[in-house]
Amino acid sequence: MSRHSSVFRRFMFSYVLILIIPSIAGYMSYRTSISVTRSVSIENSVTQLQKSQDILERRMDEVQAFTRQLAINQDLAVLMNEKNVGDKSNVYGIWKMMKSVSTMGQTNDFLQDFFIYLNNYNVVLSPGSAYFRPEHYYENFRYADMTLAEWQRQVLGRTHRGEIMPMHPFVDKGAQKQVVTYMQSLPLDSFGDTSPATVVVMIDASMISNLLSGITDRYGGWVRISDAEGRTIALQGIGEQEVARIASDHTFDKRRQSQFYKEDLVITIPSGANGWIYQAGIPKQVLMENANKIKFITWTVTGAALAIGLIVGLLLSYRNSAPIHRLLTVVREQFGQEGERERNAYDFLHGNISEMIVNNKRLETELHRQLPLVRDAFLKRLIAGEFQSRDEIRAAASQAGAGFAGGAGYAGILQIDGYSGMDSVEILNELSAARLLLKRALSERTEDVHMTDLGSDRIVLLFVRPDDEPADGESGRQAIARLLEELSDSVFEAYRISVTVAMGDAFRTDTEVSASYEQAKQTLEYAHAGNRNGILWHRETRINSGTYYYPLDTELRLIGTVRAGELEEAKRIVQSIVAENAERRELSLEMRHQLVGELKGTLLKLLDQKAFQDSELFERAKNRIIEIPETEKLEAVQAEVNEVVAAICGRINSRKNDAHIRIVEQIKRFIEERYSDPELTLYRVAEQVERPEKYISQLFKEVTGTNLSDHLEHVRMDRASQLLRQSNQTVDDIAASTGYNSSHSFRRAFKRVTGVSPSAYRQTVHE
Numbered sequence: 081m082s083r084h085s086s087v088f089r090r091f092m093f094s095y096v097l098i099l100i101i102p103s104i105a106g107y108m109s110y111r112t113s114i115s116v117t118r119s120v121s122i123e124n125s126v127t128q129l130q131k132s133q134d135i136l137e138r139r140m141d142e143v144q145a146f147t148r149q150l151a152i153n154q155d156l157a158v159l160m161n162e163k164n165v166g167d168k169s170n171v172y173g174i175w176k177m178m179k180s181v182s183t184m185g186q187t188n189d190f191l192q193d194f195f196i197y198l199n200n201y202n203v204v205l206s207p208g209s210a211y212f213r214p215e216h217y218y219e220n221f222r223y224a225d226m227t228l229a230e231w232q233r234q235v236l237g238r239t240h241r242g243e244i245m246p247m248h249p250f251v252d253k254g255a256q257k258q259v260v261t262y263m264q265s266l267p268l269d270s271f272g273d274t275s276p277a278t279v280v281v282m283i284d285a286s287m288i289s290n291l292l293s294g295i296t297d298r299y300g301g302w303v304r305i306s307d308a309e310g311r312t313i314a315l316q317g318i319g320e321q322e323v324a325r326i327a328s329d330h331t332f333d334k335r336r337q338s339q340f341y342k343e344d345l346v347i348t349i350p351s352g353a354n355g356w357i358y359q360a361g362i363p364k365q366v367l368m369e370n371a372n373k374i375k376f377i378t379w380t381v382t383g384a385a386l387a388i389g390l391i392v393g394l395l396l397s398y399r400n401s402a403p404i405h406r407l408l409t410v411v412r413e414q415f416g417q418e419g420e421r422e423r424n425a426y427d428f429l430h431g432n433i434s435e436m437i438v439n440n441k442r443l444e445t446e447l448h449r450q451l452p453l454v455r456d457a458f459l460k461r462l463i464a465g466e467f468q469s470r471d472e473i474r475a476a477a478s479q480a481g482a483g484f485a486g487g488a489g490y491a492g493i494l495q496i497d498g499y500s501g502m503d504s505v506e507i508l509n510e511l512s513a514a515r516l517l518l519k520r521a522l523s524e525r526t527e528d529v530h531m532t533d534l535g536s537d538r539i540v541l542l543f544v545r546p547d548d549e550p551a552d553g554e555s556g557r558q559a560i561a562r563l564l565e566e567l568s569d570s571v572f573e574a575y576r577i578s579v580t581v582a583m584g585d586a587f588r589t590d591t592e593v594s595a596s597y598e599q600a601k602q603t604l605e606y607a608h609a610g611n612r613n614g615i616l617w618h619r620e621t622r623i624n625s626g627t628y629y630y631p632l633d634t635e636l637r638l639i640g641t642v643r644a645g646e647l648e649e650a651k652r653i654v655q656s657i658v659a660e661n662a663e664r665r666e667l668s669l670e671m672r673h674q675l676v677g678e679l680k681g682t683l684l685k686l687l688d689q690k691a692f693q694d695s696e697l698f699e700r701a702k703n704r705i706i707e708i709p710e711t712e713k714l715e716a717v718q719a720e721v722n723e724v725v726a727a728i729c730g731r732i733n734s735r736k737n738d739a740h741i742r743i744v745e746q747i748k749r750f751i752e753e754r755y756s757d758p759e760l761t762l763y764r765v766a767e768q769v770e771r772p773e774k775y776i777s778q779l780f781k782e783v784t785g786t787n788l789s790d791h792l793e794h795v796r797m798d799r800a801s802q803l804l805r806q807s808n809q810t811v812d813d814i815a816a817s818t819g820y821n822s823s824h825s826f827r828r829a830f831k832r833v834t835g836v837s838p839s840a841y842r843q844t845v846h847e
Contacts, residue, residue: 087401095393102385113374121362122338125295125347129303129360132292136305137353139190139291140262144242146191147264147279155180159198160266160276174203174210182207193221193252193259193282197236199274221282224249224256239265239275244354246311247285258285260313288314301344301362308355318361340364404429454480459532463491463540465594465633469644473590489544490560491596492583493604494518496537497613503536511536514577522567541581542593557586557617564615580607581615591641591649594633595656628667628675629660635682642686645736647729651722662714676710676717683724701727743769744783747776748791755795758819762788797833800826804842811838
């Protein structure tokens with residue numbers, strides 16, 4: 081603790097300061113708990129009442145929809161329009177309609193009690209029964225406060241347009257209840273004093289009250305629904321006398337949505353659909369009870385949070401000060417301890433880290449400045465054939481930021497005409513400007529070209545397409561030809577610069593770029609000898625030469641490719657050598673013998689390695705190379721050379737795979753031994769096996785099919801699973817013992833790998 085005392089005190093002071101904030105918040109919460117609880121309760125009550133309103137209005141809309149459905153019923157329309165002649169009635173039609181309406185109330189409890197009155201037949205149709213005299217229906221179903229004559233006059237004898245009669249006492253086969261009545265005349269556009277038919281729906285008031293029970297059950301209050309005239313539709317938790325007393329009190333404002341009236345909070349919501357008024361009362365003591373609960377919870381939580389916060393603050397202060405102290409130690413070791421007494425730890429770190437950032441930015445700026453030079457050097461090495469394998473080329477391209485796609489393409493040389501043999505300062509400046517103009521013009525026309533200067537008046541061009549877009553076909557060559565012709569015409573017209581472009585044959589891989597470049601040089605020499613201008617292709621020239629084509633750089637490239645085990649690439653190099661000498665040159669017999677001898681010498685050089693001298697392959701391959709006849713056609717020699725190359729590559733790849741497996745096993749053993757080290761990184765593993773980080777990362781992925789980081793995580797998770805099953809260690813201890821700096825990152829990694837949290841995994845195992 082003494083080592084970190086300064087930093088520790090700073091952390092602890094910050095945590096204590098933070099703890100004061102929730103204490104103040106707890107006090108403010110105590111002061112505002114009553115008002116907040118009241119507002120929340122009002123909002124919840126309004127919401128609950130609005131929900132009940134929405135439900136009830138939807139149910140009433142269903143009742144209205146029911147009457148509209150009857151209005152379009154064909155059977156009912158027939159009955160309404162028939163004329164009753166004497167005592168004759170359409171018994172069958174009435175019976176059919178009675179059966180039809182018997183099932184209409186099964187999906188909505190608001191439609192359990194209804195009837196249809198046919199005025200022409202003086203018949204009342206109800207579900208399951210037909211009454212040919214209304215007084216017969218009245219004997220079983222009637223309003224307790226309405227006589228038969230009043231019922232016939234007010235209900236059956238009038239035209240109704242969606243009228244609702246407020247709550248009335250009703251006798252249902254001797255049983256007393258309260259009902260709300262909905263009445264609609266048919267057809268819907270009926271006018272006058274009477275109508276052909278009337279639909280009457282008696283809705284049990286208890287069903288409406290049940291829709292409002294959520295408020296009364298939750299708060300123990302009361303609910304009332306009234307129509308626009310103040311007549312009661314539904315009532316629960318309060319009597320009519322109390323309702324009348326509230327309505328007559330001048331202190332009660334009927335227009336306010338919420339207000340306190342005596343010991344209740346009264347909420348009033350008018351309906352815009354039918355003019356009904358929804359009112360709910362909530363006892364004030366319920367609000368105060370919730371406020372007291374909040375008060376108790378606030379003080380309890382605040383006190384507990386202060387106590388726990390102080391303990392956690394002590395632990396976190398020590399834990400967070402320790403890594404800063406370690407960082408200080410490292411920085412002091414690197415930068416010395418000058419000014420340590422005068423400055424605190426944070427100033428010391430700030431100054432040194434700022435210096436590192438500034439130096440890093442300077443280095444980054446310098447690297448960006450040098451990047452074009454590095455990219456240019458890479459392209460020069462590429463066309464010179466200095467790389468031995470594709471992996472080496474692509475690694476160098478990535479390092480140089482060349483963006484070299486590595487696909488097929490063409491190499492060429494663009495020469496500015498008219499400056500041969502001139503080397504004055506003015507001429508060199510003029511050529512430099514011309515090269516810059518040509519590069520910019522070509523870059524504006526295509527992105528698939530790489531350029532580097534070759535002397536003062538020449539530019540090397542590399543047209544490259546990605547691997548999945550072949551450029552060695554006729555269409556690719558024609559596209560490049562059109563591009564170069566357009567470039568030549570435009571620069572001549574704009575700057576009076578004339579150019580000659582010599583293009584080699586297509587290269588299929590990046591290792592063949594140098595061969596295509598050599599062909600371009602030969603083509604340029606052919607153009608100079610023949611005084612040719614414009615765009616020339618190597619395939620359009622034929623060299624009459626008494627010597628064979630097998631330059632040193634091609635031999636070195638073939639040797640490097642075979643030693644890298646790249647069989648297909650080696651075969652392409654051999655094929656290009658044979659094609660150049662057999663198709664494009666007229667070799668004498670003696671020159672052909674010398675070429676075959678050179679190829680045999682190259683193969684013998686490949687066998688002169690320790691990997692082959694102590695193997696059975698050495699003697700067999702050596703004898704086979706010696707036996708290659710020099711009198712055979714070059715195509716036959718190519719087949720023999722390819723077979724020897726295939727045998728050598730197979731041996732090299734076999735030894736390479738064995739070496740790769742040994743390295744991977746070494747990596748696995750190292751991870752098994754050091755998985756508990758939180759500092760175990762890719763750099764540490766690469767340092768152990770003495771290989772570059774990128775190399776071992778790719779090698780491990782190729783051999784095992786798994787990323788090295790994923791393998792390390794799975795090793796740690798396997799050990800963690802074992803500890804969770806077989807030990808009683810806490811999750812924090814297991815996280816530390818498996819190489820994790822924090823239990824949070826361990827829990828997240830464990831759930832990502834296994835699908836469950838560590839605690840759930842341990843509980844499942846125990847169960």
